Amino acid sequence: MIVDYKPAIQSSMSTSIMSFSCRLLIPWIKHGTLHKSFTGHLGRSSARGYYNTGQAGPGGTSGVRVVDLRSDTVTQPGPAMRRAVAEAEVGDDVMGEDPTVNDLQKSAAALFGMEAALFVPSGTMSNLIAVMVHCPARGDEIIVGDLSHLHIYEQGGSAQLAGVHSATVTTLPDGTFDLNQLELKIRRGYPDPHYPRSRLVCVENTHNVQGGRVLPLAFLQEVRAVADRHGLSVHMDGARVMNAAVALGVSPSTILQHTHTVSVCLSKGLGAPVGTLLAGPRDFVSRALRCRKALGGGMRQAGVLAAAGKFALTHLVQRLEEDHHNAQTFARALLQCDPGLFAVDAAAVETNILRFCLPEPGLGPSEFCARMARVCEGEEAALGQGVRVLMCPHFGNSVRAVWHLGVSSEDTQLAIGKMEFVASQYLKEKHE
Numbered sequence: 281m282i283v284d285y286k287p288a289i290q291s292s293m294s295t296s297i298m299s300f301s302c303r304l305l306i307p308w309i310k311h312g313t314l315h316k317s318f319t320g321h322l323g324r325s326s327a328r329g330y331y332n333t334g335q336a337g338p339g340g341t342s343g344v345r346v347v348d349l350r351s352d353t354v355t356q357p358g359p360a361m362r363r364a365v366a367e368a369e370v371g372d373d374v375m376g377e378d379p380t381v382n383d384l385q386k387s388a389a390a391l392f393g394m395e396a397a398l399f400v401p402s403g404t405m406s407n408l409i410a411v412m413v414h415c416p417a418r419g420d421e422i423i424v425g426d427l428s429h430l431h432i433y434e435q436g437g438s439a440q441l442a443g444v445h446s447a448t449v450t451t452l453p454d455g456t457f458d459l460n461q462l463e464l465k466i467r468r469g470y471p472d473p474h475y476p477r478s479r480l481v482c483v484e485n486t487h488n489v490q491g492g493r494v495l496p497l498a499f500l501q502e503v504r505a506v507a508d509r510h511g512l513s514v515h516m517d518g519a520r521v522m523n524a525a526v527a528l529g530v531s532p533s534t535i536l537q538h539t540h541t542v543s544v545c546l547s548k549g550l551g552a553p554v555g556t557l558l559a560g561p562r563d564f565v566s567r568a569l570r571c572r573k574a575l576g577g578g579m580r581q582a583g584v585l586a587a588a589g590k591f592a593l594t595h596l597v598q599r600l601e602e603d604h605h606n607a608q609t610f611a612r613a614l615l616q617c618d619p620g621l622f623a624v625d626a627a628a629v630e631t632n633i634l635r636f637c638l639p640e641p642g643l644g645p646s647e648f649c650a651r652m653a654r655v656c657e658g659e660e661a662a663l664g665q666g667v668r669v670l671m672c673p674h675f676g677n678s679v680r681a682v683w684h685l686g687v688s689s690e691d692t693q694l695a696i697g698k699m700e701f702v703a704s705q706y707l708k709e710k711h712e
C-alpha cells in the first residue's frame with residue numbers, strides 16, 4: 281500500500297474555516313438566534329459566522345503540535361496524490377473527452393455496483409441533482425430524515441432550486457428511521473390535487489449528525505421493500521459510505537444493492553481535495569449530466585481533480601480503518617479519564633466520528649473545546665510539548681471530533697494526553 285496520508289506540510293490555513301460539524305447548532309437554529317455562549321465564541325465572525333471559531337486556525341506556532349479533529353474535510357493531499365494530479369491526462373470533460381474523469385467514473389460505477397457514475401464538484405450538488413432527476417415535476421416530494429445533511433445543511437436546495445417538497449421522518453439515534461412512520465408519510469392521493477406526489481426516499485450512510493452511524497443492511501433492505509411497494513426510488517447520501525463499507529467489512533456494492541442511486545464524497549475521509557461521485561442506472565446518470573451542466577457543475581479539464589479521487593479510491597480506502605480505530609481509542613480514553621466529566625457511548629462509535637457529552641456544568645462543550653485548542657499553562661512541562669486539539673461543540677451539550685488521514689495514532693495519543701491534562705486542570709481549579 282502506498283503511504284500517502286501524512287500532510288506534506290503543516291498547514292497554515294486561514295483561521296476562519298471551521299468544520300461543517302460546527303454548523304450543528306440545532307438548538308440555536310431552532311430559536312432563531314445564536315446562543316450566547318456561542319456568540320461569545322463566534323461573535324467576531326462575518327457572514328460565515330457558523331464556521332468561525334474565533335480561535336486561531338490549525339497553523340501552529342513552531343514546536344506546537346496541532347491535531348485537527350474538526351472535520352474529515354481538512355485533509356491535505358500527500359506527495360503521491362499530488363504526483364497523480366500532476367501526471368493526469370486531461371481533456372474537455374463537458375465534451376466527454378477527459379480520460380481521467382471517464383476512468384474514475386467507470387471504476388466507481390463498478391465499485392458501487394451501479395451502471396454508471398458522474399463526477400460532480402460537491403456532495404451538495406450531487407444530492408441536489410439526485411433530487412432533481414428523481415423528482416422531475418414541480419410539487420414532487422422526497423421523504424428524508426429530519427436530521428439528515430440533505431435536509432439541514434443544504435440550504436433547502438431541493439425546495440429553492442428544484443421545486444421539490446420535503447416530508448420528514450424522525451431520525452433515530454442510530455441514523456435509521458421508523459419504517460411505519462415512513463409508510464405513513466408516503467402520499468397515496470395522487471392525482472388528487474391536494475397532495476404532492478411522493479417520489480423518493482433518502483437515507484444517509486454513515487449518518488453524519490448522529491455521529492458516523494452505519495445503517496444496518498437489514499434496515500436498507502426494508503426501506504427498499506417499502507419503496508418498491510409504493511413505486512418510489514431510494515437515494516443514499518453516502519458521503520461516507522466507504523467508511524460504512526470498511527466498518528461492516530463488505531464491498532460498497534453490498535450496501536448499495538438496496539438503493540437506486542448514491543452520492544459518495546471523495547473529499548471527506550478519503551482525502552481528495554474536491555469531488556463527489558453520483559452513481560445509478562445509466563438513464564439516471566444521463567439525466568444527471570444535463571442537471572449538472574444547468575447547475576454550473578460542468579467542468580473542463582477536470583482530470584486533475586479526478587486523478588486525486590481515483591488515487592483516493594485506490595489507495596486510501598483500507599486505511600479508513602485506522603480512523604475508526606483512533607476514534608475508538610479516544611472514546612475509551614474519555615471513559616477511563618473521569619466518568620463524571622465525560623459521557624460517551626463507545627458502542628455508538630462505529631466509524632470516524634465521535635460524539636461525547638460533558639455533563640459537568642462548569643466544563644461545557646465550548647469551554648472544553650477552547651481549552652483543548654490553546655496551549656495551556658504548565659502543559660509543555662506535563663506533556664513534553666504544546667498540543668492544540670481542535671474539535672467542535674455540537675448540539676445537545678456535546679462535542680464532536682472527526683478522525684481522518686491527517687491524524688495518526690501518535691496524534692491521537694497526544695490528543696488523549698491533552699484531554700487528560702485539561703480534565704485534571706479543571707478538577708484542580710474546581711477543588712481549589
Ligand SMILES: *Cc1c(COP(=O)(O)O)cnc(C)c1O
Nearest residue numbers: 402403404405429484488517519
Ligand atoms: C459533507 C456532506 C455532504 C455535502 O458534501 P459537500 O461536498 O460538502 O457539499 C452531504 N452529505 C453528507 C452526509 C456530508 O457529510
